[in-house]
Amino acid sequence: MNFVPPTPQEIDALSDEEFRTAVRRFLADRHPPHLRNPPKRLHWGEARDWYMILARHGWLAPGWPRQYGGMGLSAAKQLIYVDEFERFGAARLPDHGIVLLGPLLIRHGSDEQKARFLPKILAGEHIWCQGYSEPNAGSDLASLRTEAVLDGDEWVINGQKTWTTLAQDANWIFLLVRTSRTGRKQEGISFLLAPMDSPGIAVRPILNIHRHDEFCEVFFDNVRVPRGNLVGEIDRGWSMAKALLGFERIFLGSPRQSAHALNRLRLLALHLGVWGDPVFRDRYTQLALDLADHNALFESFADRLRRGETLGPDVSFLKIHQSELFQRITDLMIEVAADHGGLLDPIDANPDLDPAGLFLTARPATIYGGASEVQRNILAKSLLGLPS
Amino acid sequence: MGVEAEKAENIRMIRDSASAVAKRGDLRRIRRLRGTSQGFDRAVWQSMCDLGWVGLRVGEEQGGAGFGMLELCALAEELGAALTPEPLIPCAMAVGLVDDSVRREVLAGTRIVIPAWQDHSDYRGQFDGARVEGGRLYGCKRFVPLALGADDFLVTTPDNPVLVSRQAAGLSVEPFATQDGGHVATLRFDGVLGEPMRQDPVRALEEATLATAAYLLGVIEGALALTLDYLKVRRQFDAPIGSFQALQHRMVDLSLQAALTRASVESAAAALDGGATGDALRAAVSRAKARASDAALTVTRQAIQLHGGIGYTDECDIGLYLHKAMVTAPAYGGGAPHRRRCSNLLNEQGEL
Numbered sequence: 001m002n003f004v005p006p007t008p009q010e011i012d013a014l015s016d017e018e019f020r021t022a023v024r025r026f027l028a029d030r031h032p033p034h035l036r037n038p039p040k041r042l043h044w045g046e047a048r049d050w051y052m053i054l055a056r057h058g059w060l061a062p063g064w065p066r067q068y069g070g071m072g073l074s075a076a077k078q079l080i081y082v083d084e085f086e087r088f089g090a091a092r093l094p095d096h097g098i099v100l101l102g103p104l105l106i107r108h109g110s111d112e113q114k115a116r117f118l119p120k121i122l123a124g125e126h127i128w129c130q131g132y133s134e135p136n137a138g139s140d141l142a143s144l145r146t147e148a149v150l151d152g153d154e155w156v157i158n159g160q161k162t163w164t165t166l167a168q169d170a171n172w173i174f175l176l177v178r179t180s181r182t183g184r185k186q187e188g189i190s191f192l193l194a195p196m197d198s199p200g201i202a203v204r205p206i207l208n209i210h211r212h213d214e215f216c217e218v219f220f221d222n223v224r225v226p227r228g229n230l231v232g233e234i235d236r237g238w239s240m241a242k243a244l245l246g247f248e249r250i251f252l253g254s255p256r257q258s259a260h261a262l263n264r265l266r267l268l269a270l271h272l273g274v275w276g277d278p279v280f281r282d283r284y285t286q287l288a289l290d291l292a293d294h295n296a297l298f299e300s301f302a303d304r305l306r307r308g309e310t311l312g313p314d315v316s317f318l319k320i321h322q323s324e325l326f327q328r329i330t331d332l333m334i335e336v337a338a339d340h341g342g343l344l345d346p347i348d349a350n351p352d353l354d355p356a357g358l359f360l361t362a363r364p365a366t367i368y369g370g371a372s373e374v375q376r377n378i379l380a381k382s383l384l385g386l387p388s
Numbered sequence: 389m390g391v392e393a394e395k396a397e398n399i400r401m402i403r404d405s406a407s408a409v410a411k412r413g414d415l416r417r418i419r420r421l422r423g424t425s426q427g428f429d430r431a432v433w434q435s436m437c438d439l440g441w442v443g444l445r446v447g448e449e450q451g452g453a454g455f456g457m458l459e460l461c462a463l464a465e466e467l468g469a470a471l472t473p474e475p476l477i478p479c480a481m482a483v484g485l486v487d488d489s490v491r492r493e494v495l496a497g498t499r500i501v502i503p504a505w506q507d508h509s510d511y512r513g514q515f516d517g518a519r520v521e522g523g524r525l526y527g528c529k530r531f532v533p534l535a536l537g538a539d540d541f542l543v544t545t546p547d548n549p550v551l552v553s554r555q556a557a558g559l560s561v562e563p564f565a566t567q568d569g570g571h572v573a574t575l576r577f578d579g580v581l582g583e584p585m586r587q588d589p590v591r592a593l594e595e596a597t598l599a600t601a602a603y604l605l606g607v608i609e610g611a612l613a614l615t616l617d618y619l620k621v622r623r624q625f626d627a628p629i630g631s632f633q634a635l636q637h638r639m640v641d642l643s644l645q646a647a648l649t650r651a652s653v654e655s656a657a658a659a660l661d662g663g664a665t666g667d668a669l670r671a672a673v674s675r676a677k678a679r680a681s682d683a684a685l686t687v688t689r690q691a692i693q694l695h696g697g698i699g700y701t702d703e704c705d706i707g708l709y710l711h712k713a714m715v716t717a718p719a720y721g722g723g724a725p726h727r728r729r730c731s732n733l734l735n736e737q738g739e740l
Contacts, residue, residue: 259739266738282724284738285731289675292740296651317644373637380636384616384643387631 003029005057008071016076023084026059037089037260039357041214044127044169047093051124054093060122061098063247068106068114069122075247075305086256094166097121097128099248101174104191108232108240117193129196131161131175131218132241138163139374141176142186142238146220148177155192155230157200157223163368167203167216171196180235191237193229200224210360249311250302252369253318255295261329261362262291265336267352274336283332290325297321313382316375323365323372330359395661398455399462405439406466412610415705418471422569426537428473437497442479445595450488451495456661457595461602461653468606469613471712473570475534477603478502481596482542485549485587490540501551502538504529504575505593511721511729514593515544518577520584524558525550525577533719535561535573543575543582544589552582567711591669597720598660598673601680602653604716608646608684611691611709615639618695618706635694642690645683652679671733671740674726681717681726688713 005026011019030053035042054060062081064070073081102121105114120126137144146159157177167173173194180188194201200223205213232240265284269275301315334341337355346354366372380386409432411417421427436442444460446452453459460480467476482501483494493499507517507530518527529543535554543550552559558580563571616639619630629635656672664672688710692699699706717723730740 262739263737281731282727285727285734288734288738288740289678289727289730292675293648293652293679296655297648299655300651314647317647320640321644321648376637376640377633379640379643384636384639386616386619386636386639387628 005030005059008058008066008073011071011073011077016080019077020080020084023081024088026057027084027088027090031088031090035091037351038091039351039354039361040210040212041166042091042093043166044094047091048124050091051093055122055124061102063099064102064106064118068102068118070102075308078247079250079302079305082251082254083256086254087259089260094127094129094169096130096165096170096174097126097172100130101128104174104240105231107243108191110228112228113193113231126172127166127170128172128174129164129167129170129216129218131164131167131173133163134160135162139371142189144176144178144189146175146177148179148190148192150227151224153227154224155227157192157194157220157225159220161218161220162206162215164203164216164218165214167196167218168205168213173201173218174231176237176241179237186238188235189238190234191231191240192225193231194223194225198223198225209363210357247305247311249315250298250305250318253294253298253301253315253320253322255291255298255322257365258291258294258322258326258329261326261333261358262287264352264354264358265329265333268333268347268355269336271347271353272336272340280336287325287329287332290321290328294318294321294325313379316370316379316383319369320372320375320379323362326365327362330355330362334359395456395458398459402459402463403466406463409435409439410467410470410472412466412469413613415471415708418473418569418708421473423565424569427534427570428475428537430537433474433500434497436474436476437495440495441476442483442497443495445480446484446491446495451492452483457598457657458654458661460595460599461605461657464599464602465606465609465653468603468712468716469610471568471607471610471708473534473568475500475502475537477596477599478533480599481589481592484592485542485589486551486585487583490551499539500537501540501542502532502535503544503549503589503593503596504532504535504541505544505589506531509718511725514590515546518543518550519545520547520550523581525552525580525582527577529575529577531572531719532575533572534570535575536563536571541575542585542589543577548584548586549589550582550584552577552580556580556582567714568708568716569711570715593720594669594673595660597677598653598656600716600720601649601673601676602657604680604684604713605646605649605653607709607712607716608649608680608687611688611706611713612639612642612646614706614709615642615691615694622696629696638690638694642687645687649676649680649683652676667733671730674721674729674733675740677721678723678726678730681721682723684713684717 003025006022032050035050061070062073062078066072098121102118105117132141134144148155148157173196175192176189177192178188179190200221202219204217206215207213269280274280298318301311333355340347341355440453441463443452444455448454482503483491486501494501505514517529518525538554541552543552558578560576562574565571619635620628622629653676656676659672660669691706692710695706698704734740
């Protein structure tokens with residue numbers, strides 16, 4: 001382990017290609033080998049070591065400005081960072097604090113909130129979860145009903161969140177709450193922060209059809225948090241949360257999931273002896289072409305970011321196409337796997353030969369991050385100008 | 389100006405000047421040319437040559453513009469959006485393959501040379517069908533575009549290509565009308581005398597294939613623009629039909645195919661301009677042509693559907709886009725043959 005990862009300051013002096021090489025070396029040298037390409041989302045206990053390695057070298061937050069402890073990378077280098085991490089199969093961390101809350105506090109938080117919370121994210125002391133969706137507010141998130149009422153110097157929260165990723169591992173939660181019932185539903189939503197050990201918070205993990213419990217329900221029964229835990233202005237939470245996903249939207253359409261699945265499809269076909277079958281090859285080749293064209297489309301958006309342009313609504317094409325391509329690939333895997341596709345465990349205990357597992361993982365890809373149907377509704381209006 | 393900025397400026401100029409000749413949204417000229425013997429307008433062809441279009445890819449020292457594939461594809465796209473029938477792509481393929489004196493005439497617009505490379509109908513055997521024996525040409529070429537408007541044909545053989553006058557003795561030209569109002573022809577050679585040319589046509593054929601993919605991108609964009617307008621205007625059930633969710637979703641999906649086609653064509657053109665050769669070149673071209681061919685048929689088929697009953701009338705312009713896709717999607721190979729070629733070019737990771 002002779003390789004010393006460059007500091008954010010040293011990275012400034014590196015060309016994009018030199019930085020790419022440095023990221024690859026960092027991953028090869030420091031990423032725990034047994035955590036590569038985890039079949040399921042890691043819990044905090046499993047991910048902590050890798051989190052702390054990144055924290056120690058100041059490599060946790062590539063998109064945060066340096067003054068807040070981030071790497072302050074250019075758009076080009078941020079794209080390289082994400083690309084190399086995904087290509088390597090690096091384990092995804094409990095990263096809501098890094099990716100979602102941090103940027104929101106940087107933009108909208110008070111100085112006190114920034115000083116209080118940002119360093120603890122980078123130290124792995126605060127692990128955050130995101131309380132947005134509710135049983136009656138999924139695609140229609142703005143109809144959320146979890147309420148916060150001001151009582152003296154405290155907010156009193158009542159309600160329920162669902163699909164809260166890794167809530168059982170988190171010690172803090174950021175949530176969208178209803179603070180007004182007059183006016184449009186989007187205009188009565190605020191952004192609150194709460195410690196998960198507050199009296200009145202209960203967490204119930206949800207078992208999914210992949211037999212994993214990465215999502216939870218979180219119940220709020222008269223939970224009290226200090227007034228100063230409101231981020232930004234009251235009733236302005238919706239627009240703050242929406243504005244967050246600017247640059248990051250490109251990553252919802254990253255090609256890595258499909259590239260990984262296509263590779264596993266090839267390995268499966270080789271193992272089952274169908275790789276040479278011309279009918280299979282034609283269908284496989286179509287998927288390989290779809291992936292290559294997706295890469296070209298992704299790069300066209302990445303080029304815009306590198307030139308300092310903002311992304312338009314058409315960036316949503318990426319998420320729609322990638323998630324559906326991922327599913328088409330796993331559909332062919334299941335078809336080719338035949339009876340093996342009905343087994344619980346990977347073939348020959350080989351994690352690379354897990355058609356059932358990858359097929360199940362692909363199910364929610366077209367639902368989370370904005371369901372495909374809703375994305376199409378939005379694109380029809382914002383991109384094509386079609387009438388409501 | 390940097391290289392990238394210069395290219396962008398070239399492309400902007402090309403798109404601007406194309407709009408004078410290839411008017412998007414005005415298809416009356418196209419309708420008038422349907423079924424005419426040549427299928428295109430020689431005077432318009434002259435304008436295109438005067439604008440330097442046929443020599444876009446020819447080196448400056450040989451009288452051309454010395455531009456790259458990105459520029460040629462931008463031009464082809466503009467022509468496709470207006471369903472332009474003039475044989476720019478075939479002639480741009482031929483102009484780099486003929487000798488100096490012939491090339492000067494082609495660039496000037498006074499001589500139309502159309503390649504006759506194809507024998508089979510699925511992009512196989514590009515040099516089959518015709519051969520030279522004892523100094524004379526024998527055999528057959530098929531699907532030669534707009535042959536009745538050609539002055540000469542450039543016939544590929546297993547050896548050098550041969551330049552043959554349309555009037556040559558022993559040459560018969562049998563035309564077949566095509567869906568878009570033009571024609572293709574079967575050429576039969578029975579001891580025809582021609583001039584051997586010295587350039588290898590392989591690269592030029594790849595470029596013509598990619599340019600055709602770009603032309604199809606234009607057809608796709610034109611069809612979508614027409615359809616989007618219709619959805620906003622047509623009312624049924626007391627609402628613009630563009631407000632119906634099923635149609636909105638379909639339009640989004642078709643627009644996504646257009647975006648993928650653009651990314652595929654432009655990245656392939658950039659790869660060629662960046663020096664790609666051999667397998668990398670073939671993979672780029674085949675990927676783009678497969679996407680463009682499949683997407684053009686999908687989009688134009690769905691565009692008819694989205695127009696409802698009037699989409700099936702000749703009076704409505706949308707049918708013209710379907711006709712063009714039917715002719716141009718299989719030209720230079722459609723989805724299946726290009727996918728087959730890609731299948732043989734996958735790397736060790738099974739990626740293209």
